[in-house]
Amino acid sequence: MKTIIILIVALFVVWLGYGMLKNNETTTSGADVTTPTTKVPNQNTNTVTLTPSAPSVETMSTTATSNSTALVTGQVKPNGAGTSYWYEYGETSALGTRTTSQQIGSGYKFIPTPAYITGLKANTLYYFRLSGSNRFATTNGATHTFQTNTNPPPQGSAPTTRTTSATTISRTTANINGTVNPNNSATTYWFEYGTDTEFGNLTAFQQIGSGNSQISASVSLSDLAPLTKYYFRLNAQNGYGTVNGPILSFTTTGPSNPGQPTADTTSAKNVTSTSATFTGVINPNGAQVTYWFEYSEDSLLGQLIGSGTPEQTVSAGTKNVTVQTDINLIPKKKYYYRLVAKNQYGAVRGDIVSFTTNK
Structure with a gap:
């Protein structure tokens, strides 16, 4: 009998995982309904305007029961407003x-909604239905039934979930992170994020198996708005329920619009009779920068030595970056040099700095 229970639970979890993946496939093709705005492009490049509304709710008839428990599921689409779901059940159609x-955010995707009902009577017929609610209305799904039996309940519990700080934050990108413990039941996780605590955006569903240890969860976000505060949380789900991690936030960097870099030439270092290190400071101002040093024995740099030092790059960002280049020189000569930096928005030259090589 124990083998039968384990088989039933395993089949239920496989069905649940397949439903998540299938739902994710169908909602990521065609119209993208998880962008921060309510205007969604479709396959014909037209624009569909989505208006927030009451949630869409579907109760599934598939269940797994024991002498005192039932695994039930369905799916809910929040339709643009922060939504919660629950199940009603009872020995008559009046439920009770x-x-x-459980909270499932405010996106426009259907999200699986499992629940583990306990404290039931053995060999009893129960009615149940899924309900979802947001600020617009409460929607009730269809009512189905399940029958308990004499089998002992399966062993397991909902996952443990923790949201952790965002990392690698730039003007338009960030990594959001967390940890999940499946607690011995096949588990799926995803993140919600947005510019308020109703989120509105979902990342792809990720399956992490059925172990019993903390597993790192991380997703890279792109196409974010500069200088904008975002809220996010990690969610995890298995056959025993959905768990929401705490809500955290991060703010993307500036500037609002990228521009040409800044370049500041600084004093030479490590000066010897035949070499020196040219130094400077660059701020990319949001776009990748190419830089080099021009140098000459002419104080106005009218006649450069060659074409300057080899070009190097600094990645896009908004913080000052110290750069330097080693160069071979002639003894007892006075040299003049300056830093040059350019990106797609323009080129700039730093002030001219001088030094004299040793004897």
Whole structure:
């Protein structure tokens, strides 16, 4: 009998995982409904305007039962407003008892909504339905039934989830992070994020198996707005329920619009009779920069020595970056040099700095 219970639970979890992946496939093709705005491009490059509304709710008839428990599931689409879901159940169609509410954000994708109902009577027929609610209305799904039996309940619990700080934050990108413990049941995780605590955006569903240890979860976000505060949280789900991690935030860097870099020539270092290190400071101002040093024995740099030092690059960013280049020179000569930096928005030259090589 124990083998039968394990088989039922395994089949239920496989069905749940397949439903998540299938839902993710169908909602990421065609119209993209997880962008921060309510205007969504379709396959014909037209624009569809999505208006927030009451959630869409579908109760699934598939269940896995024991003598005192039932695994039930369905799916809910929040339709643009922060939404919670729960199940109502009872021994008659009047129902009468409900599970704890779970939060699923405000996106425009259907999200699987499992729940693990406990405290049931053996060999009893129960009615149940899924409900979802947001600020617009509460929507009730269809009512189905399940029958408990004499089998002992399966062993397992909902996952443990923790949201951790965002990293590698730039003008338009960031990595959001967290940890999940599946607690011995096949588990899927995803992140929600947006410019307020209703989020509105979902990352892809990721499966992490059924172990019993903390697993790192991380997703790279792109196409973010500069100088904007974003809220995010990690969610995890298995056959025993959905768990929301704490809400954290980060702010993307500036400038609002990238521009030409700044370049500041600084004093030469490590000066010997035959070499020196040219130094300077660059701020890329949001776009990748190419830089080099021009140098000459002419104080106005009217006659450069060659074409200057080899070109090097600094990645896009908004912080000052110290750069330097080693160069071979002639003894007892006075040299003049300056830093040159350019990106797609323009080129700039730093002030001219001088030094004299040793004897």
